[in-house]
Amino acid sequence: MSGLTEFQVEVSRLFFSLPASDGFLLAGGGALLASGLSQRPTRDLDFFGEQGRADVGEMRRQFLVAASDNGWRCKVIQSSESFARIHLVGSEEVLVDIAIDVAARHAPVVTIVGPTFSSEELAGRKLLALYDRAEARDFVDVFVLCEVFGKDLILARAAEIEGSVDRSSLAQMMATISRFSDEDLPIAQDRILQLREFFERWASELG
Known part of the structure; x- marks a missing residue:
């Protein structure tokens, strides 16, 4: 169900x-x-x-x-x-x-x-949603999807849809997670630190 x-x-x-x-x-x-x-x-x-x-x-x-x-x-x-x-x-x-x-x-x-x-395309489209608007739910969804598919595959699927994804701009959008309080992020509170560290590392990798 x-x-x-x-x-x-x-x-x-x-x-x-x-x-x-x-x-x-x-x-x-x-x-x-x-x-x-x-x-x-x-x-x-x-x-x-x-x-x-x-x-x-x-x-x-x-x-x-x-x-x-x-x-x-x-x-x-x-x-x-x-x-x-x-x-x-x-x-x-x-x-x-x-x-x-x-x-x-x-x-x-x-x-x-x-x-x-398809599941992989949904993951790519969700990364593009983060790229475009970076709402609290987008961070949570991408975090969970990366645990399933991995970052590289999701980036590849996003690029198929968008044509190209500027990695520097994506890194800047990921950094905006700091504007959300822990209560804003719709995920179990014991996973908040892991989520924040995940996007901090990924943004650094994207440069």
């Missing part, structure tokens, strides 16, 4: 039951949970589609109709041709992001909730 909540599983399965879901994959923290790569809870479900194949507008329309038919309350927070964010309230609350992103570089994997990016 995945680490997703029952409601998140229900929402994901509804999403992938719709005709417009063709070309979309579950991504982000939800995909890590569905793939058994993380135990960190998430409040977001990210569905990424391939440019030229996935239609965000039609997917948003179909999803809103289906969600309303299920008795869920929906509020569109943001909407454009390439991105939609929906606040969904059913048995719990969840943010649903529907977006166009870089196409999958590896064959998708089918999970209990639907198709996701």
Whole structure:
């Protein structure tokens, strides 16, 4: 069983039951949970589609109709041709992001909730999330994923997606972990020091 909540599983399965879901994959923290790569809870479900194949507008329309038919309350927070964010309230609350992103570089994997990016590609995409925004959850996810795949493989998968990753800039983003208190980092407190030392060493290696 995945680490997703029952409601998140229900929402994901509804999403992938719709005709417009063709070309979309579950991504982000939800995909890590569905793939058994993380135990960190998430409040977001990210569905990424391939440019030229996935239609965000039609997917948003179909999803809103289906969600309303299920008795869920929906509020569109943001909407454009390439991105939609929906606040969904059913048995719990969840943010649903529907977006166009870089196409999958590896064959998708089918999970209990639907198709996701491959495990290695999810790891590479999570490193790119750290590279772009460096939120507390990104540090925790990358730390856990490196224990599974190793740093070199994750760097290689990130480079496949992005084209190139500037190592000096990545090191600078890793150094920003200092702005978070121990309580900000969603990992067991007895692992905090290990996590901080891991990124300190990696940033030094990247230079």
